[in-house]
Amino acid sequence: MDFASVAYAMGMGGKAGAQQGGFGAFIPIILMFAIFYFLLIRPQQKKQKEHRQMLANLKRDDLVITQGGLQGKITNLTDTVVTLEVAEVGKNADKVRVKVHRGYIAGLVREQTQS
16 A cells, blocks of 8 residues: 555545535524524514504504604594694693604504403
8 A cells, every 4th residue: 555545545535524514614503594583583574564564554543652652542644644632631622633654653552441
């Protein structure tokens, strides 16, 4: 057995192992991306889709809350602006109304039942 054939055989074995090790190094990165996708990205996309649907389904007399915490009843709607009635001063007085950009509506307010 000569030295050249032994060196050649050792060299091939080393290259084959390095190629498998190179791909094996990407497996943890792929697993981390999959975990991030299923735990962070996908739920956030679902929540955004639900919020867009809620904004599209707004109608008059809905009780809503804004991102700033202002609660009111919708009195008028356009494509971009929502007019909220936030207070009623008196029977003959004007009602307090605020115009809010439609994107700043955080959600619908559930009415509390009195017990």
